[in-house]
Amino acid sequence: MRMLFRRNAAFGAAHSISSLPNKRIDYRCIVTTCRAVLLPRFGGPEVLELRNDIIVPDLKPNEVLVRTRAVSVNPLDTRMRAGYGKSIFQPLLPLILGRDISGEVAAIGSSVHSLHIGQEVFGALHPTAIRGTYTDYAVLPENELALKPESVSHVEASAIPFAALTAWRALKSTARIAKGQNILVIGGGGAVGFSAIQLAVAAGCHVSTTCGGESIDRILEAGAEQAVDYTSLDIETKIEKQFDAVLDTIGVRETERLGINLLKRGGKYMTLQGEAASLSDSYGLVFGLPAATAILLKKQMQYRYSHGIDYYWTYMRADDEGLAEIRKLMEAGKLKMEVEKILPITEVKQAHEDKDKRRVIGKVVLEFD
Numbered sequence: 001m002r003m004l005f006r007r008n009a010a011f012g013a014a015h016s017i018s019s020l021p022n023k024r025i026d027y028r029c030i031v032t033t034c035r036a037v038l039l040p041r042f043g044g045p046e047v048l049e050l051r052n053d054i055i056v057p058d059l060k061p062n063e064v065l066v067r068t069r070a071v072s073v074n075p076l077d078t079r080m081r082a083g084y085g086k087s088i089f090q091p092l093l094p095l096i097l098g099r100d101i102s103g104e105v106a107a108i109g110s111s112v113h114s115l116h117i118g119q120e121v122f123g124a125l126h127p128t129a130i131r132g133t134y135t136d137y138a139v140l141p142e143n144e145l146a147l148k149p150e151s152v153s154h155v156e157a158s159a160i161p162f163a164a165l166t167a168w169r170a171l172k173s174t175a176r177i178a179k180g181q182n183i184l185v186i187g188g189g190g191a192v193g194f195s196a197i198q199l200a201v202a203a204g205c206h207v208s209t210t211c212g213g214e215s216i217d218r219i220l221e222a223g224a225e226q227a228v229d230y231t232s233l234d235i236e237t238k239i240e241k242q243f244d245a246v247l248d249t250i251g252v253r254e255t256e257r258l259g260i261n262l263l264k265r266g267g268k269y270m271t272l273q274g275e276a277a278s279l280s281d282s283y284g285l286v287f288g289l290p291a292a293t294a295i296l297l298k299k300q301m302q303y304r305y306s307h308g309i310d311y312y313w314t315y316m317r318a319d320d321e322g323l324a325e326i327r328k329l330m331e332a333g334k335l336k337m338e339v340e341k342i343l344p345i346t347e348v349k350q351a352h353e354d355k356d357k358r359r360v361i362g363k364v365v366l367e368f369d
């Protein structure tokens with residue numbers, strides 16, 4: 001018979017997990033159910049349900065059970081809640097939202113060797129995971145976690161990995177940026193843009209950015225050489241350089257035009273707003289994915305012919321080497337993220353509403369007691 005714990009009993013049990021000797025244990029004899037924020041259907045923040053009776057699943061050999069301390073709210077969370085990706089997620093409802101996490105290892109699968117029970121870890125789930133991190137006990141593959149630097153709080157650690165891995169994928173894996181190159185980040189005030197600036201600065205690049213006026217000081221302090229308010233009328237003439245790579249986190253027509261025009265021949269333009277998911281949502285996977293591929297190929301050919309540049313849709317991917325480098329930069333104080341608002345997980349609806357209505361521009365983090 002499955003034992004059901006009341007919420008507080010489960011918390012007490014979780015603490016006792018971390019004080020147990022460092023060996024694989026059947027954590028399910030200690031905690032079988034936990035709290036989680038469920039998404040039973042797509043809609044506004046009101047559809048989110050905080051439940052106490054969510055089963056903690058069996059761990060696969062490569063998986064880690066993390067006792068959550070903090071999760072951050074990413075645009076993907078609010079977009080998924082509203083129906084983005086429904087072509088994939090609709091049949092899988094109810095699902096648990098959340099990508100980013102910081103917490104403690106509560107249990108490990110049989111083939112996990114790099115992490116031990118009780119260690120403080122942080123990381124991010126890949127974009128298509130259906131059991132997300134808005135839960136007392138989250139399950140992540142070993143390669144999507146790293147040890148949390150001691151100097152960084154759970155709150156800040158939870159605000160970094162998804163955004164930084166997205167920036168890493170674009171700059172390091174796609175553009176292969178190198179020391180001395182000129183990089184433009186469009187949308188440098190946001191979490192991905194700000195991470196990208198810091199990654200490029202750490203790689204020895206010269207970084208320019210467009211951002212909201214309020215972000216300019218923070219961005220220059222992080223090492224960007226130029227920060228231009230995106231509401232200026234003449235952005236293109238203010239940014240005089242030609243760039244080796246442009247990361248466009250906004251990805252609308254005007255920012256695409258700006259980024260493409262400011263690239264050198266042979267440069268790389270990367271947008272985070274690829275159309276594969278939105279077209280699949282509108283037309284179904286069978287028609288949407290081929291349509292997206294056709295649009296991408298057309299743009300790639302068009303820009304290669306007209307400007308001599310490479311055009312990419314870039315996406316967050318799990319990357320253990322990237323996460324290890326991100327961790328090192330965090331530890332060295334070279335990769336930081338300001339958190340604008342911290343709320344308890346019980347106020348998850350409020351957090352989503354704050355982001356939807358743009359009442360809070362910076363990062364919102366949900367804490368677990």
Ligand SMILES: NC(=O)c1ccc[n+]([C@@H]2O[C@H](COP(=O)([O-])OP(=O)(O)OC[C@H]3O[C@@H](n4cnc5c(N)ncnc54)[C@H](OP(=O)(O)O)[C@@H]3O)[C@@H](O)[C@H]2O)c1
Pocket residue numbers: 074075076079127162163166186187188189190191192193210211212213214215230249250255271272273274314315316361362
């Ligand atoms: N493809 C992927 O795998 C992937 C992964 C992560 C994120 N994303 C997407 O990338 C986008 C950014 O994510 P995020 O986490 O960085 O979001 P975020 O933290 O909410 O940042 C968005 C920022 O964009 C700025 N902005 C808005 N319009 C702008 C413009 N025309 N020019 C320059 N800056 C502008 C805003 O600055 P102000 O506040 O100053 O107005 C805001 O700070 C989101 O749309 C997200 O869904 C995609």
